[in-house]
Amino acid sequence: xxxxxxxxxxxxxxxxxxxxxxxxxxxxxxxxxxxxxxxxxxxxxxxxxxxxxxxxxxxxxxxxxxxxxxxxxxxxxxxxxxxxxxxxxxxxxxxxxxxxxxxxxxxxxxxxxxxxxxxxxxxxxxxxxxxxxxxxxxxxxxxxxxxxxxxxxxxxxxxxxxxxxxxxxxxxxxxxxxxxxxxxxxxxxxxxxxxxxxxxxxxxxxxxxxxxxxxxxxxxx
Amino acid sequence: xxxxxxxxxxxxxxxxxxxxxxxxxxxxxxxxxxxxxxxxxxxxxxxxxxxxxxxxxxxxxxxxxxxxxxxxxxxxxxxxxxxxxxxxxxxxxxxxxxxxxxxxxxxxxxxxxxxxxxxxxxxxxxxxxxxxxxxxxxxxxxxxxxxxxxxxxxxxxxxxxxxxxxxxxxxxxxxxxxxxxxxxxxxxxxxxxxxxxxxxxxxxxxxxxxxxxxxxxxxxx
Amino acid sequence: xxxxxxxxxxxxxxxxxxxxxxxxxxxxxxxxxxxxxxxxxxxxxxxxxxxxxxxxxxxxxxxxxxxxxxxxxxxxxxxxxxxxxxxxxxxxxxxxxxxxxxxxxxxxxxxxxxxxxxxxxxxxxxxxxxxxxxxxxxxxxxxxxxxxxxxxxxxxxxxxxxxxxxxxxxxxxxxxxxxxxxxxxxxxxxxxxxxxxxxxxxxxxxxxxxxxxxxxxxxxx
Amino acid sequence: xxxxxxxxxxxxxxxxxxxxxxxxxxxxxxxxxxxxxxxxxxxxxxxxxxxxxxxxxxxxxxxxxxxxxxxxxxxxxxxxxxxxxxxxxxxxxxxxxxxxxxxxxxxxxxxxxxxxxxxxxxxxxxxxxxxxxxxxxxxxxxxxxxxxxxxxxxxxxxxxxxxxxxxxxxxxxxxxxxxxxxxxxxxxxxxxxxxxxxxxxxxxxxxxxxxxxxxxxxxxx
Numbered sequence: 001x002x003x004x005x006x007x008x009x010x011x012x013x014x015x016x017x018x019x020x021x022x023x024x025x026x027x028x029x030x031x032x033x034x035x036x037x038x039x040x041x042x043x044x045x046x047x048x049x050x051x052x053x054x055x056x057x058x059x060x061x062x063x064x065x066x067x068x069x070x071x072x073x074x075x076x077x078x079x080x081x082x083x084x085x086x087x088x089x090x091x092x093x094x095x096x097x098x099x100x101x102x103x104x105x106x107x108x109x110x111x112x113x114x115x116x117x118x119x120x121x122x123x124x125x126x127x128x129x130x131x132x133x134x135x136x137x138x139x140x141x142x143x144x145x146x147x148x149x150x151x152x153x154x155x156x157x158x159x160x161x162x163x164x165x166x167x168x169x170x171x172x173x174x175x176x177x178x179x180x181x182x183x184x185x186x187x188x189x190x191x192x193x194x195x196x197x198x199x200x201x202x203x204x205x206x207x208x209x210x211x212x213x214x215x216x217x218x219x220x221x
Numbered sequence: 222x223x224x225x226x227x228x229x230x231x232x233x234x235x236x237x238x239x240x241x242x243x244x245x246x247x248x249x250x251x252x253x254x255x256x257x258x259x260x261x262x263x264x265x266x267x268x269x270x271x272x273x274x275x276x277x278x279x280x281x282x283x284x285x286x287x288x289x290x291x292x293x294x295x296x297x298x299x300x301x302x303x304x305x306x307x308x309x310x311x312x313x314x315x316x317x318x319x320x321x322x323x324x325x326x327x328x329x330x331x332x333x334x335x336x337x338x339x340x341x342x343x344x345x346x347x348x349x350x351x352x353x354x355x356x357x358x359x360x361x362x363x364x365x366x367x368x369x370x371x372x373x374x375x376x377x378x379x380x381x382x383x384x385x386x387x388x389x390x391x392x393x394x395x396x397x398x399x400x401x402x403x404x405x406x407x408x409x410x411x412x413x414x415x416x417x418x419x420x421x422x423x424x425x426x427x428x429x430x431x432x433x434x435x436x437x438x439x440x441x442x
Numbered sequence: 443x444x445x446x447x448x449x450x451x452x453x454x455x456x457x458x459x460x461x462x463x464x465x466x467x468x469x470x471x472x473x474x475x476x477x478x479x480x481x482x483x484x485x486x487x488x489x490x491x492x493x494x495x496x497x498x499x500x501x502x503x504x505x506x507x508x509x510x511x512x513x514x515x516x517x518x519x520x521x522x523x524x525x526x527x528x529x530x531x532x533x534x535x536x537x538x539x540x541x542x543x544x545x546x547x548x549x550x551x552x553x554x555x556x557x558x559x560x561x562x563x564x565x566x567x568x569x570x571x572x573x574x575x576x577x578x579x580x581x582x583x584x585x586x587x588x589x590x591x592x593x594x595x596x597x598x599x600x601x602x603x604x605x606x607x608x609x610x611x612x613x614x615x616x617x618x619x620x621x622x623x624x625x626x627x628x629x630x631x632x633x634x635x636x637x638x639x640x641x642x643x644x645x646x647x648x649x650x651x652x653x654x655x656x657x658x659x660x661x662x663x
Numbered sequence: 664x665x666x667x668x669x670x671x672x673x674x675x676x677x678x679x680x681x682x683x684x685x686x687x688x689x690x691x692x693x694x695x696x697x698x699x700x701x702x703x704x705x706x707x708x709x710x711x712x713x714x715x716x717x718x719x720x721x722x723x724x725x726x727x728x729x730x731x732x733x734x735x736x737x738x739x740x741x742x743x744x745x746x747x748x749x750x751x752x753x754x755x756x757x758x759x760x761x762x763x764x765x766x767x768x769x770x771x772x773x774x775x776x777x778x779x780x781x782x783x784x785x786x787x788x789x790x791x792x793x794x795x796x797x798x799x800x801x802x803x804x805x806x807x808x809x810x811x812x813x814x815x816x817x818x819x820x821x822x823x824x825x826x827x828x829x830x831x832x833x834x835x836x837x838x839x840x841x842x843x844x845x846x847x848x849x850x851x852x853x854x855x856x857x858x859x860x861x862x863x864x865x866x867x868x869x870x871x872x873x874x875x876x877x878x879x880x881x882x883x884x
Contacts, residue, residue: 017303045304062294073283073316082238083266095294098538127573319759352790459745487746504736515725515758524680525708537736
């Protein structure tokens with residue numbers, strides 16, 4: 001089984017502009033060295049810049065379902081695709097969407113050959129997201145996001161429960177887990193609980209040395 | 222008085238990615254040739270790409286008030302600044318914001334030395350926006366946006382009324398008008414009504430030859 | 443099988459205040475006479491008034507997931523319960539909610555012994571909604587709402603597809619269909635497609651004689 | 664000068680249903696005894712119930728700008744009017760609205776002869792709100808709401824600054840202040856800073872004896 005790691009830069013200054021490029025280089029180097037898949041989700045204005053200069057899979061942090069047309073300020077799937085993104089987070093806990101918009105956005109990603117990662121907050125919403133047939137669901141209990149307490153330790157049942165619920169509804173959907181993940185043992189625990197990867201942010205982006213932190217993250221797999 | 226023209230690419234395919242670069246080149250060429258200020262607001266994923274290769278003022282179509290931090294998918298002012306934007310639209314009719322967020326976003330632009338253009342829908346909201354002290358307010362009656370019927374002809378009173386209301390509240394705020402503007406006579410009429418520029422989109426972006434359309438736009442000033 | 447009919451008053455003047463009471467009386471009379479379940483969803487300010495004087499099941503048109511506390515202007519489940527509601531629509535196409543909020547609201551209804559009706563727009567979102575375990579999902583293609591063209595005629599596949607998808611995920615969830623339903627033949631067709639009831643609005647609320655229209659609606663079952 | 668006190672029940676259990684009626688009776692009794700204006704804003708499902716049985720001015724906690732029509736779950740001004748409300752809060756910090764919707768809602772209240780109270784968060788947004796010509800603006804620094812620390816003590820400058828800004832833009836608009844207000848000295852201080860009343864909630868609603876708390880509130884004026 002391949003492991004998938006997705007690094008979310010959020011709007012951290014440490015992950016903005018030139019800093020996003022440096023983080024992307026760290027992702028690329030560690031991915032090559034450790035033989036795992038590591039993708040980065042910089043801020044939307046940074047997608048082109050990162051994708052142009054670093055050979056790493058780039059995800060958008062959000063897309064709107066909006067198609068071409070009169071949609072000022074909306075994030076159009078073809079714009080992020082042409083900027084170099086290969087996938088997108090949708091419905092992150094910091095950018096919740098309506099159910100109808102999640103479905104439209106997941107469909108727009110699929111229609112453009114891009115990967116979709118629907119973020120969810122508990123077992124029930126993970127099951128619902130799986131019914132939409134995305135590539136990934138990423139279960140992140142909001143109260144643990146940015147807490148430094150890994151979901152795999154604080155609430156292992158939400159991970160195993162999500163995996164079970166997803167497999168019943170659509171076994172092709174892969175489960176990521178997030179919230180509080182930053183160390184090798186967190187990733188290892190997540191995989192043992194049935195997740196196929198992790199979504200993480202501050203633990204790496206705000207680390208003293210992000211590349212070292214990424215090496216630690218992949219050290220036990 | 223200098224005239225300010227802001228071209229909004231919306232999410233038109235004709236204004237996405239490489240097409241945004243071509244439109245930006247047209248803006249630059251016509252601005253130089255006619256001696257007017259023409260700026261472009263490409264989609265957010267295109268800001269870096271456009272600003273890197275074309276010497277033209279680039280605006281974001283939207284920013285959120287969110288600062289640095291845990292704000293996945295939000296448009297952070299420093300990210301668009303570092304990507305090359307010199308200003309931003311806020312509160313476009315296709316991306317309305319709360320009053321509190323408009324104020325925060327306008328303040329974030331000001332604090333970063335960037336120009337703010339608050340879009341509004343009638344005289345009352347234009348007055349309210351002026352009280353926030355942005356660089357520009359852009360009055361666009363929603364029912365005329367994309368209609369091809371210029372606001373300067375269909376509803377001149379909303380332009381003169383907006384100019385009067387703004388000048389009473391904060392004479393430093395400049396008034397743009399939008400909605401249905403595409404031709405030289407529309408711009409001329411807007412200026413005669415007291416506007417100091419225009420915000421426009423489909424009339425240029427979707428024109429057979431956008432550069433010709435821009436030349437026509439500036440032909441009577 | 444029992445048939446369930448839910449009449450949504452929206453914000454029609456014909457369904458506001460004293461008019462909502464009259465509509466509720468019509469629902470009660472036709473339900474008694476025809477032996478079917480007919481419930482009414484008046485506007486939220488009208489719940490108490492309707493429930494106090496008419497012996498008919500009253501639904502809210504919306505609830506927020508918000509619990510007790512500092513949530514000014516939000517629709518708290520216990521307030522609509524104490525006002526007399528026995529259930530609520532959630533996520534109506536005119537009042538979309540985030541996936542997380544839909545799940546919270548459905549859970550709040552369940553915890554208070556109230557019926558939940560999650561509105562959806564296509565087969566995929568219906569399947570997702572079913573995964574949340576509500577009492578009902580109500581599939582309403584937005585383009586047909588208020589059109590006068592019954593979904594059972596215009597797009598029978600979306601009804602049968604929804605029924606199939608729901609039964610696979612959670613056979614306890616009942617499927618209603620809506621959009622364009624107003625006549626006896628529409629209801630009959632809906633039931634033949636596997637729906638267990640209908641959600642309807644303008645066809646009855648704005649009818650010349652709503653009680654006659656309700657009698658026609660139930661005439662073929 | 665008359666003093667205006669508006670008690671917001673939020674979604675506190677202590678202010679829901681039958682409890683809202685009791686609070687309204689306390690407001691009425693203290694208003695009569697002290698000769699001040701005290702109004703109550705119960706939850707929207709409680710407006711009819713409170714207004715039917717207690718002779719006290721009833722405000723809605725929120726209205727949407729939506730008119731009559733296909734607006735399921737929206738709060739229609741004529742529904743709260745017919746339910747017995749004489750005014751409404753709009754744009755409370757717990758229910759923020761877009762600038763365009765605030766303007767529409769304030770206009771809908773005015774057109775129906777109802778009082779409008781636009782909530783704001785700082786001097787700039789208070790000035791903007793005043794430009795819309797409501798009856799009242801209520802300045803409430805969000806960080807002080809529910810804190811028990813009265814805005815009149817913690818940040819008197821935001822009150823005087825708001826009063827100054829409002830009077831310059833529209834001297835007919837009255838300024839209320841809120842956040843942390845609960846005692847007689849808080850109200851006295853607010854009036855001395857130029858406010859013409861207060862908006863308050865938990866300090867009264869959650870008091871051991873709300874009527875005693877209201878008597879204390881008005882004891883120094």
